[in-house]
Amino acid sequence: MTCSIALFLYVLSEYSFDDFHLDKHEIFRVIERVTNPDKTETSPNLRAPVGVDLKANFTEIKDVVRFCFSYSGMMINESAKVSSGKTLYADENFFTFFSFKTIEGDPEKILSDRNSIVLTQKIAEKLFGKKDPFGKTLKIKNQEYTVTGIVENPPLNSSIKFDVVFPLKPLIDSNPYVSWDGGMSVQTFIKIDPEATQQFESKLPDFLWKMINANGIRVVFSRNCFFSPSKKFTFTQQQIGITWK
Numbered sequence: 001m002t003c004s005i006a007l008f009l010y011v012l013s014e015y016s017f018d019d020f021h022l023d024k025h026e027i028f029r030v031i032e033r034v035t036n037p038d039k040t041e042t043s044p045n046l047r048a049p050v051g052v053d054l055k056a057n058f059t060e061i062k063d064v065v066r067f068c069f070s071y072s073g074m075m076i077n078e079s080a081k082v083s084s085g086k087t088l089y090a091d092e093n094f095f096t097f098f099s100f101k102t103i104e105g106d107p108e109k110i111l112s113d114r115n116s117i118v119l120t121q122k123i124a125e126k127l128f129g130k131k132d133p134f135g136k137t138l139k140i141k142n143q144e145y146t147v148t149g150i151v152e153n154p155p156l157n158s159s160i161k162f163d164v165v166f167p168l169k170p171l172i173d174s175n176p177y178v179s180w181d182g183g184m185s186v187q188t189f190i191k192i193d194p195e196a197t198q199q200f201e202s203k204l205p206d207f208l209w210k211m212i213n214a215n216g217i218r219v220v221f222s223r224n225c226f227f228s229p230s231k232k233f234t235f236t237q238q239q240i241g242i243t244w245k
Contacts, residue, residue: 017157021099023191026062030054030188044187048178051188057207060196065090065097066168066186067160076139082126084140085163089171095151097189098160104134105149111167118149118165180211 021027032046048066055064067090091097095107095118102110103121110118117138124133124147133147145166154161168186177183192200 018159019157020155023099025194026191027097028190028192030190045185046188047180047182048172048175048184048186049180051186051190053180053211054188054190054207058200058203060192060200062191062193063093063097064188064190065094066188067091067094068168068171068184068186069162077127077136082123085123086161088160088162088165089168090165091168094165095149097191100154100158101152103150103152104132105151107149110149111165113146113148114167114170115143115145116148116167117145118151119147120151120153120163122153123163124150 018024029044030046030051032043045068051064051066055061067088070087070089088094090111092111093108095102095110105118110116117140119127119133127133127138128136134150136147138145138147149165151165172178172184175184
């Protein structure tokens, strides 16, 4: 069987979607494409270590953030029981990487504790009414969480929607197998100076090959790097990729 895997970077659109992010021209979404003889699939879901290893090995990358969506269950306090809605598990730097507005809490520390929970205004009002929820405790599936932040509801033109946010690290730590070749998947975004993308692109093939070999994936491949416009996904403008065949 012949298999082709590609990684692409889609920069945030210069148009209406996601234009509220301060560093939108530096933010790229990493996309994976997997091709076999029958079909080609493109997905924003990458294995959890990919973003961390990119940041550790490429000085061109200023920052990396990962997150995934889930449903955590019912949130309970003394007076209310509310569905968690659209739940995000995110790296600690999520609220400094993106420009979602924080009402209460330090964006740099808001997800630093493993039992942290960040609420949007909408969910906070459902749970606590007019009371200040900051520092209060919520119970979810018999686990207690402390409200460490309140943020504004994501703008209508945001492609990332959420109602509550939990730290990603405990979720990764609880997974028995997390590697480049399997285990937990996340969405991965990087910040890189657009002028450095060509330099980054030139280094990417050897790095990806090394990481694939290190994790025991055996493929026969040919290198195909490119840097061209794209109109796919909300995150458009440019893409960088490496293809294995």
